[in-house]
Amino acid sequence: MEFLEINKLKTYFHTRSGTVRAVDDVSFSIEKGEIVGVVGESGSGKSVTCHSILGLLPQPPASIEGGSVKFGKQELLKLPKHALRSLRGKKISMVFQDPMSCLNPFMTILDQVAEPLIIHENLSQQEAERQALEMMEKVGIRDAAKRAGSFPHEFSGGMRQRVMIAMALVTKPDLLLADEPTTALDVTIQAKILQILKSLRKELGVSVLFITHDLGVVAEIADRIVVMYRGKVVEQGRVTDIFKNPKHPYVKGLLACRPTLDCKYHTLPTVDDFLETKENDDGTIEVYENPEVEKRLRKLESAITSKSDSFSETNKNLLEVSDLKVYFRSSKGLLGAVKEEVQAVNGIDLTIQKGKTVGLVGESGCGKTTAGRAILHLIRPTEGTVLYDGKSLGALTKEALLEYRKKMQIIFQDPYASLNPRLTIEQALTEPMIVHQIGKDRSSRRDMVVNLLEEVGLTSEHLLRYPHEFSGGQRQRICVARALAVEPEFIVCDECVSAMDVSVQAQVLNLLRELQQKRQLTYLFISHDLSVVKFISDEVVVMHAGKIVESGTAQEVYANPREDYTKDLISSIPSPYNLGK
């Protein structure tokens, strides 16, 4: 029996610069007790679909142009406002991505979880609170009774998401719409939340529409998958079918371009290897299979064997970090008398060989980012030494350190924030050359900038443009080019692909690889994503609570993790290969 049926749904956004067909002719359905995963990259229309179901989109600019959404016997798109309202939170609930901004900071947790009951079931405050507490215990909030009077900011991210889930399920709805509910969470917490959702589905018999960009997550939780691409459903089917035997070129590309733990490629295939798109005049797009896909994949596969011999000559240590400590002191209270010390990095040792990549993994707050900054001496280490090419960076004068700034560079996570919005690309790339007196005059610098842009896959057309005119992936390329402008030997990549869609991520990772080979670069690759780290790194270092828990070659660490923490991390990675477990 079809329980929710979406048929030819069209949701458009009418903006000043034209109409965006965010959801264009989308049809799929959910059966009772089923978990359906909707997967797609940013802009694919997956969230808009979800919001359209409950009429939560602001109209205008959004407008539903056609189609139907049937829930049982009711047509949701034609329901009067009050009738739709009595469904929301009662029969159909929602969980959102960012549990911090989605919880009301001015209300206690208990009030918020109990609110749907008060709105829909006319329960007394007392009874509503009792049921709310019960549900909070169910989603794994320990001591719910004791903590229920707190406010959202007093909870951790994972706990907040549990609160959101409790709030959504407290009225025992028939359908749960979960919009990227685990995206903002660490892997270990994500694993727990997924576990909770699965067990509650069994217990309450609720159907779940699970929206995510992460194929691994969807494989872990869903029965069926709907893949969306630029407003359209390109493929849907059972999880195992889609993973084992994808039909649409986009889905093939999406599956292939993810670096997984057992990824065999040296250079990742990209979505562009699989499909070609053509944009029609009326804004619609057509998708074709790339005729050269076989050839390209064969080329990538043939490159695998050459991986090992490319770096084997050198094993000189470029960077030696010993007993590095960074403590932050925050003074509180009157006259800064009461001091609180945060031991962000608490004694780490690290060696990086020339031309190699060391991956630094850990969950949020483990000190990995601080460690990266401290190694570059962007933050003064509290203790410990960093030897670069045998020279202690801490002992250098300001002027001498400037020379090393040329040799060591950093690429950041957020390509939107890491470019000065007021400078053109040319200005941004020329500036480091001026500071370090590279290039003799304007025109020679311009030539160098053009070369750099081409090296990272952009063209000279982009010279006079401003950062906001580029996409995220292009901006990250510009950041890479800026780092390269001073011809560095060592680059810290700080979560530099974390904010990207997998298809863009693959391109940037390939670029980093390519540059490493061409320029003999050494990387410290910081990330929370174990699969990405595995793909790019020669050696892996696992950090937890300011300390290094485990280190070794990538193969070793992933195949035979010694420490419990590492084992926990690795087993938490959602992947289709846990299917059936």
Place this chain on the structure above:
Amino acid sequence: MSIESAKSKDFISEDPGGSSLWKDAWIRLRANRLATISLYFFIFISLLTILGPEILTSSYEDQDLNNTFAPPGKESLFGTDNLGRDLFARVLHGGRISLAVGFLATAVSLLIGVAYGMTSGYLGGKMDALMMRVVDILYSLPFTIFVILLMVLFGRNFILLFIAIGAVEWLTMARITRGQTLSLKQAEFIEAARALGYSHSRVLFRHILPNLLGPVIVYATLTVPAVMLLEAVLSFLGLGVQAPMSSWGSLIKEGSEKMEIAPWLIFFPGLFFSLTLLALNFLGDGLRDALDPKAAKD
């Protein structure tokens, strides 16, 4: 990668160029009808007060005791006052003073506030805490009262007026600038600049300053009317400019004393003053919308 083909410079110079955030903001401002009208109106008023007194035949101080309290008409556009002075000339001249005070005092507060706020925010830590503590203390002083006191005690001095008003208004400017600087300092492009070894002055003036200018411009636009208001309050209390000089505030005061005989004496200066404030406020609102970084992102 074909480098040769793209490297020719003619090709580059033919590029139309990107649209900077300033250009985008200007387009957004022009799309806001109210703000555009306000901008033109404000330019019109400014030109009128700057050029008007030079062109007019009647001066703001020429008395004509045979023609006192003449109502608005052909003779004199806005009528005359108790000494037979032409109100139109006086309003234009008063506008000069009011606008000059508004802009000069805002400029003073802008300079002090931005310099102080940027220093405080950029230095951070203890120095920042100390500098902001000073601002906090100054904030809790009853400043309007001090300005009044200053004007009463030391006489009606034009320069003193700037200093006094500038001294009040720079505090908010400093706070805004400092807040902006602090958040910009966290931004990754500033960190990138440090990683590239840029000097402090380069980071401050090339990377931080242009990016905090948006909110500062908005606030400055809103400070001008606030300053004009304060000047008018002082003039109204008899502490502003001295007769026969006039500002809009002092004209309104004179008008309010004689409004029962000659209502136009308060009507016209009041109208000019209010319309100018209105235009500046609408312009400030429009600028805020146009320069809003949220709207500017993508």
Place this chain on the structure above:
Amino acid sequence: MVKFIVVRILQAIPTLFVIATLTFFMTRLAPGGPFDSEKNIPAEIKEKLEAHFGLEKPLHEQYFLYLGNLLQGDLGPSFKYMGWEVSELIAKAFPVSAQLGLFSLLIALVLGLPAGVVAALRKNSAYDYCLMTTAMLGICLPTFVMGPLLILLFSSWLGWLPPLGWYSFADMILPSLTLGLFYGAYIARLTRAGMLETLNQDYIRTARAKGASPIRVVLRHAIKGGLLPVVTFLGPAFAGLISGSFIIESIFFIPGLGRFFVTAAFNRDYTMVLGTVLFYACLIIILNLVVDLIQASLDPKSREP
């Protein structure tokens, strides 16, 4: 909580000290003295008067003497109102100003809050444009324009209300209205901005997803966050109501503290000026403290130190 209040009061002490010092030397360094203007006073009487008030002593001695008295809560005698203590004068004039301020604030809140909320809820509608244009006009018609205009209209032309004085309830209407309209306009704009900001938050979407009715969304979820900026504004606003009342008190001839202060400053009535300034400062400090406490009770995040 108690600790917070105590800390704030302790912090106020240096501020008050700075104010007292600054005002003391400012008044003394300014040209002229309290007994200069009356030219018919014979020199010997002037000397006697100055001796009586301790003005012949060296400046630093006077300063320490004043501070000493201040610590005992003694603001000294007025130089101009013979036989009156400064504290007595303040006690007489302040209730008038406070009454005016409270009335105006009441008018401002009653007009401003609903106008702002309605404008925010009906964003970009005719209501919104009308209300906000009116509010903008209210801000741009300063009290010294609005006041005389109201007098002209309601007392000179219509003859409904008295133009001056502060004796009966009817006297209070025009001045309170003049001040209240100005601040009401300001509050309306702040409320609208605050509400709009809050209504755009993700947690409002959550509330709607729960099936909360529009009224519930506003009253249970949006109003607290939306009014925070208004509360922050109320501290300085109240202080502004008092300093704004310099104007109102002089337009409507109201015997409030503002007029006493301006007169005292003109007369070089040193002790009166100092006393009033310190009184104002204390008032502002207390009001800011109250605002912070209200804010803390509204916003759970600011409760932690």
